[in-house]
Amino acid sequence: MIKLSIIITSYNKGQYTKKLLDELHKQLTNECEVIFVNDNSTDDTLNIIKEHPITSYKNFVLINNE
Numbered sequence: 001m002i003k004l005s006i007i008i009t010s011y012n013k014g015q016y017t018k019k020l021l022d023e024l025h026k027q028l029t030n031e032c033e034v035i036f037v038n039d040n041s042t043d044d045t046l047n048i049i050k051e052h053p054i055t056s057y058k059n060f061v062l063i064n065n066e
Contacts, residue, residue: 004032007037009037017049021054033061036061
């Protein structure tokens with residue numbers, strides 16, 4: 001059962017995204033979900049998110065606004 005939802009919005013923050021996802025990955029539990037909203041970034045943000053292991057978790061959701 002999800003008890004906590006973390007919503008992260010991002011636009012061209014690739015330089016911070018990997019560190020953020022690494023820290024979330026360490027702390028992610030079955031009671032927590034992460035919703036990451038990428039707002040049409042023009043840098044490497046989307047690639048960093050897609051390549052990160054956290055994306056394989058069922059409680060991680062990526063919304064990519066184009």
